[in-house]
Amino acid sequence: MDQQRVLFEHNPAFILACIGIGLAYAYILYWSKHTWSKRSNNILFVIRAVLVSFLAFLLIGPILKLTINEFEKPSLVFVLDNSTSVGDVIDSTGWVGINNDIESSANALQQFGYDVKIRTLDGDYVTPITFSKSTSDLNGALQRTLEEYEGKNLAGVVVVSDGVYNTGNSPLYTSSRVPVYTIGIGDTTERVDLNLRNILHNKIAYQGNQFPVRVEVLAKGIQDQEVKISVYQKGKLVARDQKQIGNKALIDFDFQIQASEKGLQRLDVSVEPLGQEKNTKNNYSSIFIEVVEGKKKILFVAPGPHPDIKALRSVVEKNTNYEFILHIPGVKEATAEQMNAANVDLVVFQQAFDYTGKTQVLIKNYMERGTSIFLMLGQRSNLRQLAANEIPLSFENPGQWDAVTPLVNVDFSAFGFSDDLNSTLSRYPPVSVPFGKFSYPGSANILFYQRIGSVSTDRPMLFTLDEDGSKIAIMLAEGIWQWRLDEYSETQDTKAFDEVFSKLIQYLSTREDRRRFRSFPLQSEFTASEPVVIESQVYNELFEQVFGNKIELTLTDENNKTSEYSYVTGPGNSKYRIGGLAEGVYKYTASTEVSGKKELVSGEFLVTVQNIESQNLTADFNMLSRWAENTGGSFYNVDEIAQLNQRLELTEATSLIRSEESFNPLINLKLVFVLLLLLVSAEWFLRKYLGSY
Secondary structure, eight states: OOEEEEEESSOTTHHHHHHHHHHHHHHHHHSSOOSSOHHHHHHHHHHHHHHHHHHHHHHTOEEEEEEEEEEEOOEEEEEEOOBHHHHHHSOHHHHHHHHHHHHHHHHHHHHHTOEEEEEETTSOOOSSOOOOBSOOOHHHHHHHHHHHTTTSOEEEEEEEEOSOOOSSSOGGGSOOSSOEEEEEOSOOOOOOEEEEEEEEEOSEEETTSEEEEEEEEEEESOOSOEEEEEEEETTEEEEEEEEEOTTOSEEEEEEEEEOOSSEEEEEEEEEOOOTTOSOOGGGEEEEEEEEESOOEEEEEEOSSOOHHHHHHHHHHHHSTTEEEEEEBTTTBOOOTTTTOGGGOSEEEEETOSBTTOTTHHHHHHHHHTTOOEEEEOOTTBOTTHHHHTTOSOEESSTTOEEEEEEEEOTTOOSSOOOTTHHHHHTTSOOEEEEOSOEEOOTTOEEEEEEEETTEEEEEEEEEEEEETTEEEEEEOOBOTHHHHHHHHHHHSOOHHHHHHHHHHHHHHHSOOOOOSEEEEESOSEEETTSOEEEEEEEEOTTOOEEOOOEEEEEEEOTTOOEEEEEEEOOTTOOEEEEOOOOSEEEEEEEEEEETTEEEEEEEEEEEEOOOOGGGOOOOOHHHHHHHHHHTTOOEEEGGGHHHHHHHHHHSOOOOEEEEEEEEEEGGGOHHHHHHHHHHHHHHHHHHHHTTOO
């Protein structure tokens, strides 16, 4: 209901004075005799008195206060579990009955004064409901509902579900500002079931080697029976095992599979169903292994043992894609084949250009062959030999050393770091670096600057160079082993140290891609519910990206079925999206014409299907009951919806009143202007009509 009220800037008693002024002014003007009749004179007297009184009234500043009240009904939201676990248990006929009961309940509650909405776990207000959601995040659905109704008159949330959640946080341990009423649907009966619960495996295997696969099977309601597991590759049986289950609930099967073919390989694992099983969807699963030719070879060369070698070795050996090779002349020597430049991806020289000259020839040989190198200078390094061996680094006073700490260069562009890296590195102990000024190339990409005490300098501690397509990194510090130990003593972890040097080693050991046409998937693995995105880039002779090229794209699935696509690149349109792909390994070939020559790029990616919902089809009404109780709501079986209505009807559906006030000076109203104009016009017209001026 809207309300209007007049307020005054001054004392309302002035209204009497305004009336007096109006009467006095009209009396002075119309007290003497006139040519018109007494009745006409009285009419003119009243008009002038009202006009002057109203003008005087406006001078005391009356303000019109308008209050607008809006009544917001209490909202009630039904959240329906549209996951596949519900659809697998309830048939279409059963769901029609449940849906009718929910809609009848919603209509009855609307009649009682509630504003009722029905939505799914995704937050969609759609009908009819399709049970296609591959995961169940009950808590997430509640939180999205609460966020959408933030600041609104939400009276409660009704969750219709089987109580099975497999994504997000537990609903039992999160708070809700409104009561949650739960309605249980599904079957709580414990079923006889063999559940392929988990498959443990390495994501990467090396061609020619065997890799382990462990299969975990969960048995429900089964005792003293044999469980049989089979593993297939491209439809061919590659492994099989069987075990007596006894009275165990969880059984492990271990296999050793041969990695024979290079690329993404699919393995299908199946548990032979038992006769009394009803849910066999969780008896099958697939895993994907990337089989690679071999590990990247990281060669460490040093004139003698040093703790810095151990620190970096720990980083290298954490990555299963790397092979660490150590060469210390006269102490531990690598074979000629291991040191062959064609077999090495990165060579790290610790105490590079040592005074004994043990490693100097090796540095020169690897540089001539374009091998990526990482030079770590130390107090045993002959710094005068750098410039003599075409290393663009020279020192004014070689032989003197200083103690400094690292400072990350935020503008370093070769790769990124965690946001908190600098704060961790700032606590590292100082290391030894050459003292004084030195010159270095302007093209250097600086990763670390030197910090002396609390003073930051522009002198690099660690930087990279790109020399004719080969990568070089130079570390002007000795004693980095202290960093790793210090970080571990502080945090019980070496995350920051490992991040810096693992990314540096990965960057240096990766060959620069100078192809003028590139085409690649944005991820190596996609889910079937999302589109596969392939990006294509074309460059001119100056290696500037150009657009307008027609890209021909061919996909081949595991059954050798091909699909062809084409599109034209443009600014902001270098990506192509392909949806609806089934699970499996796909090989792709992309082609385009660059400078009159056809360029081809090929690769592969993986599409996986999530089968989380089929793992458990037993409804959990106990969880739903506890959830409702924790929030002040209550739990009902699906056939007790009428009782939910009765409880909500006993709670008064109180509307929320939202008031909006506005203040407007009376003199600003158009109606006031019209009224004044009418009074003035009426008096003027009558005086003219009666023969006056």
